[in-house]
Amino acid sequence: MPKGVDKVKVNVKERVKDEHCDLSLSELTEIPVREIASFKRVTFLDLSSNRLVTLGRNFTTLTRLVKLDLSKNQIRSLPDDFGQLEHLRHLDLYNNSLEHLPLSFGRLSRLRYLDLKGNPLTPAWEKIVGRCSTLKDCQQAAKNTVNVCVNYKSEFIERERQQQVNTAQMAGAGDGDGSTSSNSNHSAVLKANGAAEANKKTNKANKKSNKSKKAAGAAAENELTIKPVSTVANTKATNQKNNQKKKSTTTTTTNSSSWFTSLSGVAFSSLMTFMLLFLLNVLIIYMIMFKNPDIADKLVEYIPHQYRDWILTKTEIFRLRVTDWISEFRTPPEEH
Structure with a gap:
């Protein structure tokens, strides 16, 4: 809470209706997290148009939230563990003072809407988030932000692990000349082993490429040998189809002629009986x-x-x- 600002108390019970808790336009400088957490059915929290600068330490305990509106405040940073709100689908941070976002955003796999318009974001984050001027832009911003945080976090973890390995190797090294020479020899051996492994890999890759070329040549030869047979089979199939069509046409003509003769015979006999x-x-x-x-x-x-x-x-x-x-x-x- 900023200095010189009195804490405003709000009756949360009066602001809760079904799954919605509306604390907007309340001049809040601190979020009553405990009172909100007591209402377990609340999944939509509206904290827009207040005087919030931070969310506080315990805000991430509200893990049931699905929709969160923090627009039109003065929030400068989000908690590092903001990704604990894993059920969050809609996040509105319009018109705040955010410059960057925590890497824990990568845990918000269900986030489908993110509005960061009106924030002084760094150029890198502004490029990732985009304009957020339409609904489609906000949906794309949520997707991009989560993906970037996931990838960056994995790279960051890999870098830390590599640094720990390097520090352990340096700590195990001695202070004397003998230790330095042994380290240099060890590094030379490692380099030689790496070169040998690289040569082995290249040889394996060449063998695989040769095998693939041979297989392709064999397949081409097989195709060349199979093509005449397939053409003969196709000609036979076409001849069979033509014969079947001719048979069908002859049968239809014979049937029509027999039907005409039978009909003419019936008409003649009926005419004779009438006469x-x-x-x-x-x-x-x-x-x-x-x-x-x-x-x-x-x-x-x-x-x-x-x-x-x-x-x-x-x-x-x-x-x-x-x-x-x-x-x-x-x-x-x-x-x-």
Whole structure:
């Protein structure tokens, strides 16, 4: 907390609603970590628009946080163990006084949003983070920052390990001339061994390259020998396909021709039966109406009354037309 600034107390219980704790615009200079930690369901903490300079030592105990808003404060640095907030997905640090970020950011593997706009970042960090002017930029900033911290941390650990090895070797060295000469001999031996190992590696690499070249040449020869066979097989396959197509076309034509012949036969037979029945009916009517009128009168009695008049008129008209046609047919052409 800065000197000469009174500590502001806030009733955290009144600011908690479901999973959200809103402590924005509260003139806070220190974060009430214990009170917030007592509410285990809180995953979204809003500390924007306050007078915070640091987050305090115990802030990283709030490991349940998923979304954290620290925008519009005066934060100059984040804790070195900030990466303990491994569940954090959304981090807003807009308009603060940050110049760099801790390497523990590499542990924030779930971080998907990071806004560092309005911070006096160093040129290196500014290049990594980017502009953060849009949602897509903030998402990319989170990804880049986490990846860079992971890679840099691994390199830093490797450097420290190498330095420890070098210091141990230097500590084991003696102070006299004999010790220096032994060290020089030892280094010469190491160099010779390294050169021998390098020669062995180069010889192995050459052998592998020769083997790969031989294998490639054999594969090329095999391809050359296989190509004519494959072409013959392809020609056979194409001929078989053409034969199958021809067979299918012939079968379809034969089927269509047989279907046409069967249909024409059925039509001819139906036409002949219709003509025979028609002639038979005409013959029966002629025999009944002109040769045996008694039979016609008996048949009329079986016709219902509602249809009898209509049938008699039609038959009479038909009889008159037939008699006229017969009389015209029987008269010689001179009388016409």
